[in-house]
Amino acid sequence: MTHPSAATTVTSAAERAYRHLKRSILEQLYPGGQLVSEGEIAEVTGVSRTPVREALLRLEAEGLVRLYPKRGALIRPVSAREITDVIEARRLVELHAAERVWPRRAALRADLAARLAEMRAAHAAGDLTTLMAADRAFHATVVDAAGNEILAELYQRLRDRQLRMGEASFRLSPGWAEVALTEHAAQLAALDGDDPQRWLDTVAAHIDNAATVLRTLR
Template sequence: MTHSTVVGAAARDERVSAAERAYRHLKQAVLAQVYPGGHLVSEGEIAEATGVSRTPVREALLRLETEGLVKLYPKRGALIRPVSAREITDVIEARRLVELHAAERVWPRRAELCAGLAARLDEMRRAHAAGDVTALMAADRAFHATVVEAAGNEILTELYHRLRDRQIRMGEAGFRLSPGWAEVVLTEHAAQLAALRGDDRQAWLGSVAAHIDNAATVLRTLR
């Protein structure tokens, strides 16, 4: 391997690292609503925030465009795509299909599930008491994921995790902009856990379905 080859490989590695840094910065900002839907962000703005040149920024923006988070406008920058009513409907429908199926599947193993859900609920309560919305949302996602993963279907689990970015973005709006939504979520998750512990199958399935429906209602009112 020649010196020029080594230098070229190092440069490529640096470009990948810089592009990844720009990608993570912008994606996190979009998901956390730092850049809300409808906001136009320039390449220069991102380059300055991340300390990289415009070339890796363009690579990051192209990647985010394929994920449906931004729309590129040459010489202007990138428009952060707003969450549409259709996207909310599609995500809720996908969640309902996966989570209700998982709720059915885990019922025979409910005793094993209780400890994990109780731990996630405790994490949510501590985060809420501390006013840490980010930690609250992470624990909430973990509560839902615990049920899906316990169902034992790897393909459905993968599908569910692929919804993660969209759920984070929508969850930010729900928890930060809807007064009282956190308390509602805590109450509904507590009801789910109580149904499992009380061996009440209908209450368990009903509480899972009601929670998803209530989330859909909140998200639609925030548009």
Template sequence: MTYPSAPARSAAPSAAERAYQHLKRAILEQIHPGGSLVSEGEIAEATGVSRTPVREALLRLEAEGLVKLYPKRGALIRPVSAREIADVIEARRLVELYAAERVWPRRAPLKADLAARLAEMRAAHAAGDLTALMAADRAFHATVVDAAGNEILAELYQRLRDRQLRMGEASFRLSPGWAEVALTEHAAQLAALDSDDPQPWLAAVAAHIDNAATVLRTLR
């Protein structure tokens, strides 16, 4: 008699990976805001690992532009710069408008997916859960990009997400009413998918990016 094999267990993340994920999440969620200094010992204690994997994690984060290392002092969390904001907004506009144009012929299934993401945003906002609101907001945008069917652009957009998260967190926290504006603008994009003309849809996508850029620039 043969027996079914036991399901393979996924490998546990390495100590360096745990330290990396812990600190990266803390940076992106503004637990460690830009301009603050964190030590290797602080990270090691928080993650329960030795300093060697912490150093590996910090080197990865430095390569990603999130920290600057100072020997024997620790890591400085890099603040979001005006140049970074401008570059990310420009990249977003290029990718998202291209994706919006590509998905128009296949907008019926896209609308259902975007409606689900918008419902998640509204629920998170009603609950006062900023982290969940940010996640649903990113998912709304990524849904459009993924639906365009270009894997390279989707990967590029994934890399933009981390930078967007730090900026988006700041805009939602520091700009009164911006969450309500984002919800309204996402609803406008969803409604534009009912039109037979793609221009209202493309205009709604562009307007949302431009309005976000205006808010982000005022935060500098």
């Protein structure tokens, strides 16, 4: 009978702490500007401080926290600059992808319709976490369908920052969920037509409207 090594145990504990912290940050359970201590996190996750420290180092490298020795970790607020940078990156990637997928729009439409149905069901159930995940999947489906693995990887790296921003927009702007559903439906309608510019315009308008909501919430 084999037993897990001490190194494996520590790694598992660090991974558990990392996932808990990341989920809590992305879902705004730890809002931007809050200072959390290693001891507090260790108590909540049931692990020692060493794996907590490892988890915090990973999160600092990802730009989600800033570490202060002997004090803890500051959850980094979403800045105006970060919003602008993420929106600009989204525009570049998503509009390029939208242009590339137009010739294959029939197959794409079925996948997007499934994601939109998931969004509607989650919204009706009041399940914000699932709604947000389905919303991100809707956008990622277009990017993945473009067939550029490097751009798809870049877009995936934007995911965490988008999720944190998306959480704020869905939670703090009461009407945004309905607007997002309407705009996604408009994108599907554009795919049913024969005007590629209309399709590109609906994609761009949705990104720009999301940017407006995010800036309003700051």
